[in-house]
Amino acid sequence: EPDEAAARAVRARQANLTKPPGSLGRLEEIAEWLAAWQGREMPAADRVLVAIFAGNHGVAARGVSAYPAEVTAQMVANFSAGGAAINQLARAFGLALKVVPLDLARPTQDFTLTSAMSEEDCAQAMECGAQALDDEIDLLCIGEMGIGNTTAAAALFHALFGGEAAAWVGPGTGVQGPALQAKVEVVEAAARRARQSSGPGEMPPLGALRQLGGREIAAMAGAILAARHRRVPVLVDGFVATAAAAVVHRMAPGAIDHCLVGHLSAEPAHERAVRAIGKRPLLSLDMRLGEGSGAALAVAVAKAAVATHSGMATFESAAVSRESGAGS
Amino acid sequence: EPDEAAARAVRARQANLTKPPGSLGRLEEIAEWLAAWQGREMPAADRVLVAIFAGNHGVAARGVSAYPAEVTAQMVANFSAGGAAINQLARAFGLALKVVPLDLARPTQDFTLTSAMSEEDCAQAMECGAQALDDEIDLLCIGEMGIGNTTAAAALFHALFGGEAAAWVGPGTGVQGPALQAKVEVVEAAARRARQSSGPGEMPPLGALRQLGGREIAAMAGAILAARHRRVPVLVDGFVATAAAAVVHRMAPGAIDHCLVGHLSAEPAHERAVRAIGKRPLLSLDMRLGEGSGAALAVAVAKAAVATHSGMATFESAAVSRESGAGS
Numbered sequence: 001e002p003d004e005a006a007a008r009a010v011r012a013r014q015a016n017l018t019k020p021p022g023s024l025g026r027l028e029e030i031a032e033w034l035a036a037w038q039g040r041e042m043p044a045a046d047r048v049l050v051a052i053f054a055g056n057h058g059v060a061a062r063g064v065s066a067y068p069a070e071v072t073a074q075m076v077a078n079f080s081a082g083g084a085a086i087n088q089l090a091r092a093f094g095l096a097l098k099v100v101p102l103d104l105a106r107p108t109q110d111f112t113l114t115s116a117m118s119e120e121d122c123a124q125a126m127e128c129g130a131q132a133l134d135d136e137i138d139l140l141c142i143g144e145m146g147i148g149n150t151t152a153a154a155a156l157f158h159a160l161f162g163g164e165a166a167a168w169v170g171p172g173t174g175v176q177g178p179a180l181q182a183k184v185e186v187v188e189a190a191a192r193r194a195r196q197s198s199g200p201g202e203m204p205p206l207g208a209l210r211q212l213g214g215r216e217i218a219a220m221a222g223a224i225l226a227a228r229h230r231r232v233p234v235l236v237d238g239f240v241a242t243a244a245a246a247v248v249h250r251m252a253p254g255a256i257d258h259c260l261v262g263h264l265s266a267e268p269a270h271e272r273a274v275r276a277i278g279k280r281p282l283l284s285l286d287m288r289l290g291e292g293s294g295a296a297l298a299v300a301v302a303k304a305a306v307a308t309h310s311g312m313a314t315f316e317s318a319a320v321s322r323e324s325g326a327g328s
Numbered sequence: 329e330p331d332e333a334a335a336r337a338v339r340a341r342q343a344n345l346t347k348p349p350g351s352l353g354r355l356e357e358i359a360e361w362l363a364a365w366q367g368r369e370m371p372a373a374d375r376v377l378v379a380i381f382a383g384n385h386g387v388a389a390r391g392v393s394a395y396p397a398e399v400t401a402q403m404v405a406n407f408s409a410g411g412a413a414i415n416q417l418a419r420a421f422g423l424a425l426k427v428v429p430l431d432l433a434r435p436t437q438d439f440t441l442t443s444a445m446s447e448e449d450c451a452q453a454m455e456c457g458a459q460a461l462d463d464e465i466d467l468l469c470i471g472e473m474g475i476g477n478t479t480a481a482a483a484l485f486h487a488l489f490g491g492e493a494a495a496w497v498g499p500g501t502g503v504q505g506p507a508l509q510a511k512v513e514v515v516e517a518a519a520r521r522a523r524q525s526s527g528p529g530e531m532p533p534l535g536a537l538r539q540l541g542g543r544e545i546a547a548m549a550g551a552i553l554a555a556r557h558r559r560v561p562v563l564v565d566g567f568v569a570t571a572a573a574a575v576v577h578r579m580a581p582g583a584i585d586h587c588l589v590g591h592l593s594a595e596p597a598h599e600r601a602v603r604a605i606g607k608r609p610l611l612s613l614d615m616r617l618g619e620g621s622g623a624a625l626a627v628a629v630a631k632a633a634v635a636t637h638s639g640m641a642t643f644e645s646a647a648v649s650r651e652s653g654a655g656s
Contacts, residue, residue, distance in 0.1 A: 018411060019412075019617055020501040020502050020616075023594075023615065023616050023617040024617060024621075026615070066651045067348075067649065067650075068649050070649060074646070074647060075346070075648060077646070078346055078646045081646065083640060083641025083646045084640065085345075085352060085636045085640055087639070087640075088632075088638075088639035088640060089635060089636065091635065091639070092631050092635040093628075093632075173351070173651075174651065266353055283611065284612070285354040285355065285610070285629065286353025286354050287352055287353040287354070287355065288350075289347055289348070289351040289352060297628070297629070300629075300632070301613065301625070304416075304417055304420055304628070307416040308413045308417065311415070311416035311419070312412065312415075313409065313411025313412070318405070318406045318409065318411045319405075320402040320403060320406055321398060322395075323394045323502065324396055
């Protein structure tokens with residue numbers, strides 16, 4: 001649970017730093033959030049890990065993506081060779097990068113026909129996600145790669161939060177027109193099948209994950225849960241990563257209080273999704289790439305929060321006058 | 329003028345990088361903007377200067393700020409000692425920092441009574457701003473410090489763009505209640521006096537600057553003009569820096585095309601101001617500190633844009649399949 005004493009210490013220090021109270025805005029909120037979840041008065045953002053999980057999806061055969069399914073494995077090779085966007089962001093901001101391909105040769109099942117994963121499959125993927133936390137880190141970014149996975153994410157949001165399927169479906173990598181309409185129908189069919197299979201009442205979040213998710217989404221959910229136990233705050237990437245956070249969010253109240261969303265995706269339904277999990281993204285730069293790119297970019301904001309919080313002078317040490325009204 | 333060939337080269341390269349077209353959002357826009365104004369096909373963001381101009385304001389004696397006027401000089405000392413927020417941000421992101429105090433012992437005149445600056449004063453301050461560009465740099469951040477200067481900025485916006493004075497006035501460092509109402513009245517009185525003094529017709533932008541600005545605002549305007557001549561793109565900081573950009577914007581169409589606004593300030597009128605100059609800020613993190621802090625934080629986004637643009641593999645080099653629809 002959050003360390004309230006650490007959070008109080010951050011607030012007390014903020015009030016003495018040479019700036020008008022509150023004038024660093026969300027940087028102050030982030031410093032307090034980091035301290036509370038790291039359990040120390042001086043937050044850190046030095047050892048940052050970007051964990052990218054990759055999975056393949058049976059539903060990709062239904063033409064829901066602008067790219068062929070082999071691109072998942074090709075992009076994993078590109079991550080290893082250092083050629084992807086996330087490699088450049090990790091290098092620019094000094095972040096460690098771990099890429100975890102999850103059984104790419106064996107896609108999940110087509111979830112319009114049957115459950116995407118068996119219970120064992122889903123649990124194994126979650127455990128893979130948890131293992132990404134094995135090293136000591138200050139902050140975790142979670143991201144993904146998986147052709148077809150915005151369809152899985154949309155189906156999960158639809159099952160977890162209701163509404164029309166069309167409200168959760170968007171272009172992903174770039175589908176439009178009739179293909180986009182087909183994607184909506186795939187999500188409708190999948191959610192209908194999952195509801196029938198899960199029986200009456202609300203679908204349990206882990207059931208929804210198994211029915212409609214994918215291995216990379218299960219792995220991200222596992223990483224979020226493991227991070228909570230290890231006192232590691234998490235920056236969640238875009239649309240698909242938010243689906244993993246949504247699963248954990250529905251498990252218990254406050255279950256993702258140790259998570260922030262790094263970036264609001266250009267995928268239209270992301271705004272609705274982040275509202276549904278009670279988050280306000282740090283950045284909004286029209287990106288829609290995945291790979292943890294939005295979370296990695298948000299690390300710059302976290303580093304700025306830590307740098308200002310730990311490095312600034314106080315009014316006393318710098319001999320700067322306080323507000324005219326204060327102290328009188 | 330922007331280098332259209334460089335911009336075209338950026339767009340051509342973007343189309344071949346291993347990502348769905350457009351999926352890096354504003355990072356792609358920034359790479360193109362940097363290349364066009366730097367006049368080279370591969371944009372750079374290595375040598376970045378944060379220039380902070382400090383000025384004192386006669387109008388501060390009217391109680392428009394929550395802080396006493398001596399804080400301007402105290403904060404300049406804090407910048408020199410490395411204790412301010414901007415020092416930590418500059419260190420965190422590897423930015424050079426130049427602090428230029430402008431005749432702090434001699435505040436501008438109270439612009440409710442007479443012109444803030446003489447023509448000579450204003451021209452000298454603009455020249456000081458231009459000199460900040462003396463070294464070779466890839467990107468300039470402009471920021472400021474000056475107790476009372478959100479009042480000057482509000483008066484400038486009111487003179488340049490019209491509307492009600494109250495729509496341009498906000499709490500600044502934290503004034504509220506009757507003091508905030510007094511600040512509105514100060515801006516109204518100043519604008520009325522300036523209009524009478526400037527005669528019929530639209531107030532020329534440099535006239536408005538001299539009448540209602542301050543030395544640090546004039547310096548920022550001078551820096552923006554000099555940056556244009558030297559092919560240096562500019563990241564403009566918050567509310568007060570935007571007032572300098574607004575003066576240049578009113579001089580000629582496209583005069584601030586080489587500028588982006590780094591951060592949307594929590595000062596409520598900043599949103600109206602950035603719309604008036606046709607900009608969309610890169611960040612929105614509820615900050616309202618000045619000191620170039622919002623622009624400095626936005627440098628992280630520019631560095632990310634350059635890193636992805638220059639470092640990513642192409643579809644060909646990484647052997648990643650393109651969109652199914654393409655090339656067929």
